[in-house]
Amino acid sequence: MIADLIVSFLILFGAVFVLLGSLGLAKLPSFFMRLHGPTKASTLGVGSILLASAVYFSTRGGLSVHEILILVFLFLTAPISALLMARAGLHRRLSGENPRYGEDEE
Amino acid sequence: MIHVSLTIALILIAVAVGLSAYRLLKGPDATDRVLALDTLSINAIALLVALGIWFGTTINFEAALLIAVLGFITTVALSKYLIRGDIVE
Numbered sequence: 001m002i003a004d005l006i007v008s009f010l011i012l013f014g015a016v017f018v019l020l021g022s023l024g025l026a027k028l029p030s031f032f033m034r035l036h037g038p039t040k041a042s043t044l045g046v047g048s049i050l051l052a053s054a055v056y057f058s059t060r061g062g063l064s065v066h067e068i069l070i071l072v073f074l075f076l077t078a079p080i081s082a083l084l085m086a087r088a089g090l091h092r093r094l095s096g097e098n099p100r101y102g103e104d105e106e
Numbered sequence: 107m108i109h110v111s112l113t114i115a116l117i118l119i120a121v122a123v124g125l126s127a128y129r130l131l132k133g134p135d136a137t138d139r140v141l142a143l144d145t146l147s148i149n150a151i152a153l154l155v156a157l158g159i160w161f162g163t164t165i166n167f168e169a170a171l172l173i174a175v176l177g178f179i180t181t182v183a184l185s186k187y188l189i190r191g192d193i194v195e
Contacts, residue, residue, distance in 0.1 A: 008111040011156065015115035018152050022122035025129050025145055031137055034129075038145035042122075046152045049115070053155045056108070057164060066167040070151070070174055077178040081144055084185035089137045091189045 003059040010052035017045030031089050039082035047071050112160050119156060123149045140184045147177030 024037020050067040057064035126149055130142035151170045158166035186192075 004107050007159075008107050011108070011115045011159070012111050014152065015118040015156075018149060019118045019122045019125075022125040022145060022149065025142065026125040031135065031141075034138065034141060038126075038141060038148065042145060042148045046148050046155075049152050049155050053159055056159050060162075064164065066164065066171075067155070070155075070167065070171050073171070073174055073178075074148070074151070077174070081178055081181040081185070084182055084189075085137060085141055085144070088140070088185040088188040092135065092137060 003055060007052045007056045010048050010055065014045040014048030014050075014052065017041050017048065019045075021045060032086070035082060035086055035089070039078055039085075043074060043078040046074060050074075108159070112156060115156055116153070116160070119149060119153050123153065136188060140181060140188070143184070144177060144181045147173055147180070151177075 018041075021037045021040070021042030024041065025034050028034045028037065050071045054064055054067040054071075057067075123146065126142050126145045130139055130146065133139040133142055150173050154166045154170045154173070158164065158170075
């Protein structure tokens with residue numbers, strides 16, 4: 001019963017954060033603002049959902065640690081990909097390939 | 107109780123996938139599209155794991171791990187291409 005409560009809470013928490021990350025990606029006005037949503041909020045959300053899955057399958061026979069592997073991999077790689085994408089954005093702005101790059105959309 | 111929260115969570119994640127696809131199609135610049143692809147892979151992992159709880163199967167974790175690895179490699183390769191115009195020099 002307690003485990004069900006924890007799993008439900010973690011699933012809802014994670015889904016809300018995944019939605020917030022994508023909402024930021026869709027609504028924020030410029031690329032460097034958009035970078036914040038998915039790289040932080042979505043990673044926290046998917047981590048919470050993976051934790052919920054680990055708790056759910058661990059309380060129904062056998063310890064389940066596959067999810068922890070995915071969790072660690074995601075938390076290690078999310079900052080690296082965010083750094084690379086920010087660097088690509090800076091490079092495109094500085095090299096002037098797109099003169100209106102980084103300005104807010106109307 | 108888990109069933110109800112899973113239903114709500116699946117709807118929320120589906121909306122998130124739609125928003126990411128909107129940015130992927132609209133994205134004013136190539137970097138926006140790369141970011142949207144990365145977000146789509148993260149959303150796909152969340153959807154797969156939630157569906158794994160829904161159907162009570164653990165077979166989805168291998169697919170989720172594969173999507174995680176491929177999404178990271180894709181993001182790194184595309185960003186390198188945008189920075190250098192070349193992936194492996």
